[in-house]
Amino acid sequence: MRLPPLPAGPPPGPRARGHRAADEPAGAQPERGWRPVSRRAVVTGIGVLAPGSVGREGFWDQLSAGRTATRRITLFDPAPFRSQVAAEVDFDPVASGLTPQQIRRMDRAAQFAVVCAREALEDSGAELSALPPERIAVSIGSAVGCTMGLEEEYVTLSDGGKHWLVDSTYGVPHLYGYMVPSTLAVEVAHAVGAEGPVALVSTGCTSGLDSIGHGVQLIEEGSADVVLAGATDAPLSPITAACFDAIRATTSNNADPEHASRPFDRDRDGFVLAEGSAVLVLEEKSAAEARGAKIYGEFVGFAGRSNAFHMTGLKAEGREMAEAIRVALDQAKLDPTAVGYINAHGSGTKQNDRHETAAFKRSLGDHAYHVPVSSIKSMVGHSLGAIGSIEVAACALALDRQVVPPTANLKNPDAECDLDYVPVTARDHAMDVVLSVGSGFGGFQSAMVLARPGAVPYERS
Template structure:
């Protein structure tokens, strides 16, 4: 049994609708959406032409011209979030124990935008099969190696401990934070910078999701295109963004008088070993991840006050996780509020799990549950309390957040206010 306890003492967020936790939380609790027509590239001719984009100016966020030239957009997000999380925690890089500070960053698609932009140049717009490497920027190799995202975060905070890039599809953001917590549990680090980033709104990503019809074709009404758990949903809205956290061992955080947002009390992952993109309707593997996370946290279904759902807005996912909640929580599944913030900030692939952790932590701190926007006509097979349209004041001592990813990945994490385990 783990004896070291891991807490979150700093949060940095870059999300559609605003930069920073204040703007992020204001959007979520307003019930408004940040989805709009794609502006990052010309989406004419694509099946899905809507996305949740970040209004992000790297120079205004403190990045130097050299950093902007070197980094892919996803790396820029991660570095800004790392700096913000450290500032929020009250720490500076100079105060971190370098050899005892780790980094764990998640990403599903790495430096997609940088790679695509460079391929267009090298191949003369795709006309040349054999590309001319002399036209490539010096940082092209870094774009091809996803671990550079974690390296940039490590450089930003001076971390010289274990550094890793976690890529498990759409559960990457949860798994990276879970891995970071494990580094502290096992004694490999005292502080871990953990989170995820993705900037996938590009022609290649959009074309891939168009091909499997996973993204919504509701182009005429972008604000209402993301509709998790709604009968009339037609797929998810692609998003982008990042969230990064400062994780610390509880005793260390208390000793320095840190503000503690929440404790990571349980974490588990499972795989369905079934299909690259398909899900079994019974949700068995997600239910098992939830049960194992509850066992680790020593938490019963009755102790869960809020569920931050994966809620992508595809029929198979919404029904799959609804079944998983019922299988793992029993009657409690019908009593606890559930919501999907993807209805407002889209699905940023590997980053969304960390962004949803941020939403869950803020729910604990503020006593408010974000709504599921655009839930006008619930799917009869999704019959839980999905908090439609309007945020709800609700005491949250323990939040469950889950993720589901291509390849069959299923992840569950439990976050609790500090007094929950002390009272157990």
């Protein structure tokens, strides 16, 4: 069957200062993913648990200093595995305010998400008790759910894998919750008293971007006034190490963990597995302004695409990521030249780094050579579904501080990655608009555009 050609989209129309003209022809816009919006979603609170730091400010200090957090794995014995290093979170659930009952009930990933939600709410100053609970929503992303809890229980029930038939009575009472990934979102909803829409978004390594995109849509469509949106993953367990060893996706640089994550460097040899979480408080812009909230940034565009190609493979030309970027910018009515910083997926595999470089050139044209790009995975590793939200948190803080975090360990750039991949040291940089992208197994490609408050002078309505 011959598929119809993709729509060409509207004529470009006049542009000024990087923004699409307000009177640009609108006839074909719905085909390009644009939709009228009268409610606008902003970030008013940030909570982060990342390797090498605990909390939002520690996270930013680490990024701005260019410190890496990779070390030999301590959460289990990594000796049998090809890749024996990871980026772990030094997390103390008791010090983080969780009760013994919560610690017993919740998988490590759920504990991360609840602690981050609390920090984000405190940062925002939002009084949720003043809102009807049905106007509070939760959108949490995760690639692998309660991996650690499930593996620990299987090991116990099967006596270390000796028995195919297991006695379920040896399982913890909350084993069912580990089996259902939506438990992660439910725990956050319980913690904040949210009775509005509650969802778990699982789209592999783009889960953290897609969950925030879903939360933004809930604000824009009027389904919620406040959304706790983010992602969490705690995948550091033997089963995860074995899976990534099998496809040789993770680094084998066990002798020098600090320099193992090297996105865009010619000597890279795979990504560094990690864990972590970030949760943002999203609010409707006018309501946030009315209560005098600090606004880190406004979400002005989001799009996702799939390559329909291969479970783990990427096409070299980067067309699908480029298309997601193009649609996100079109939704924002922004010209590519408006982008002041790109937070790259930057996993540290040759396939991804070259694919991304091609996508930026395809979507941004000549401007791709003039915009700073970096990968924070060089410092905090790749926490699968959580990393997209951690990266959006980094983008919001970069906008707020007007600083581009570096790509640590980038000493010998790959000749095919010839853009301005900010190496080693953070850079002071004036920016109004940042672009964050993600690429995930299954062919998922996502792009999100975040703008400094007041920087985009149009009304999307």
